[in-house]
Amino acid sequence: MSKKPVRVAVTGAAGQIGYALLFRIASGEMLGKDQPVILQLLEIPDEKAQKALKGVMMELEDCAFPLLAGMEAHSDAKAAFKDTDYALLVGARPRGPGMERADLLAANAQIFTAQGKALNESASRNVKVLVVGNPANTNAYIAMKSAPDLPRENFTAMLRLDHNRALSQIAAKTGKPVASIKKLCVWGNHSPTMYADYRFATIDGASVKDMINDHAWNKDVFLPTVGKRGAAIIEARGLSSAASAANAAIDHMRDWALGTNGEWVTMGVPSNGEYGIPKDVMFGYPVTCEGGKYKIVEGLPIDEFSQGCIDKTLAELLSEQDGVKHLL
Numbered sequence: 001m002s003k004k005p006v007r008v009a010v011t012g013a014a015g016q017i018g019y020a021l022l023f024r025i026a027s028g029e030m031l032g033k034d035q036p037v038i039l040q041l042l043e044i045p046d047e048k049a050q051k052a053l054k055g056v057m058m059e060l061e062d063c064a065f066p067l068l069a070g071m072e073a074h075s076d077a078k079a080a081f082k083d084t085d086y087a088l089l090v091g092a093r094p095r096g097p098g099m100e101r102a103d104l105l106a107a108n109a110q111i112f113t114a115q116g117k118a119l120n121e122s123a124s125r126n127v128k129v130l131v132v133g134n135p136a137n138t139n140a141y142i143a144m145k146s147a148p149d150l151p152r153e154n155f156t157a158m159l160r161l162d163h164n165r166a167l168s169q170i171a172a173k174t175g176k177p178v179a180s181i182k183k184l185c186v187w188g189n190h191s192p193t194m195y196a197d198y199r200f201a202t203i204d205g206a207s208v209k210d211m212i213n214d215h216a217w218n219k220d221v222f223l224p225t226v227g228k229r230g231a232a233i234i235e236a237r238g239l240s241s242a243a244s245a246a247n248a249a250i251d252h253m254r255d256w257a258l259g260t261n262g263e264w265v266t267m268g269v270p271s272n273g274e275y276g277i278p279k280d281v282m283f284g285y286p287v288t289c290e291g292g293k294y295k296i297v298e299g300l301p302i303d304e305f306s307q308g309c310i311d312k313t314l315a316e317l318l319s320e321q322d323g324v325k326h327l328l
């Protein structure tokens with residue numbers, strides 16, 4: 001018997017990430033090739049944006065996806081989130097050349113207070129929320145704090161793009177396939193302060209750290225390359241990452257919903273105090289997923305260099321939180 005459709009809300013649905021994301025959700029790449037979906041799409045109440053959204057929906061229709069069980073266009077968040085099982089909060093202003101993520105904080109924070117409240121009022125009580133819009137960690141924190149009736153662990157931020165970028169850099173450095181790399185993780189904020197950590201990573205059971213054995217490369221090449229990749233893409237394309245961001249969002253939700261078979265992935269999730277991170281800070285951690293739940297990998301040793309990196313990215317997150325406390 002075929003499965004009952006689930007409801008997937010996507011905000012910023014007519015934007016560039018939306019365009020790279022919706023077709024893959026509708027084709028079953030996110031929730032499985034046997035899972036019908038109903039897309040609940042939100043755009044700003046602006047004639048041009050709503051018209052563009054209609055155009056995207058016409059194209060979705062023209063794909064005749066067998067798993068696409070329904071589609072709705074909305075300009076009101078509460079209506080878009082009605083009974084939704086999954087919410088991908090993409091809609092926000094993206095960064096332009098020369099802008100840092102902190103510049104986006106003020107512009108985007110209000111969107112996430114409003115959307116957190118709307119989720120609180122109308123979404124499924126089991127909704128899984130992924131915040132993509134930047135600054136993603138703090139926006140997810142704002143949405144979580146604005147939705148007191150929903151479980152806090154239902155709110156997550158996207159660090160999967162950083163994780164995937166780190167995987168590709170390590171594959172290139174070691175000359176091994178991406179798929180052979182296990183136990184990589186990224187700590188902290190989705191920003192240049194993130195700490196991509198390959199100390200525990202293995203390839204065919206062998207230690208990646210021993211294989212690379214080059215602290216200067218880690219500090220001076222690897223971490224800046226991964227951390228500043230978003231800016232490098234903006235510099236090259238004149239626009240921020242879109243297809244790779246959509247791909248990371250698919251990876252994040254798929255793994256959360258369908259599980260990781262014991263493998264580590266990185267998710268930004270509210271801390272319960274793990275690794276000394278204050279409660280509720282939306283922090284990138286290594287996690288495993290099973291049965292629709294994620295679990296932070298605990299008990300990893302943190303050396304002095306790593307602690308310094310974690311302290312730095314935490315300090316940035318705390319200052320972002322401080323900058324939005326008047327909204328909460």
Ligand SMILES: NC(=O)C1=CN([C@@H]2O[C@H](COP(=O)(O)OP(=O)(O)OC[C@H]3O[C@@H](n4cnc5c(N)ncnc54)[C@H](O)[C@@H]3O)[C@@H](O)[C@H]2O)C=CC1
Binds near residue numbers: 015133
């Ligand atoms: N976490 C991550 O790894 C990444 C995050 N991003 C972020 O994702 C966000 C979206 O990027 P793009 O799709 O490239 O931007 P875009 O500008 O192409 O699209 C954003 C869309 O969101 C809509 N929007 C704005 N406010 C909205 C609201 N309150 N409700 C519903 N829709 C709204 C806009 O009308 C626009 O169509 C940006 O904040 C960007 O910085 C981008 C890449 C990676």
Ligand SMILES: O=C([O-])CC(=O)C(=O)O
Binds near residue numbers: 094134240241
């Ligand atoms: O850098 C940006 O503004 C977009 C983004 O988050 C990324 O590509 O990592």
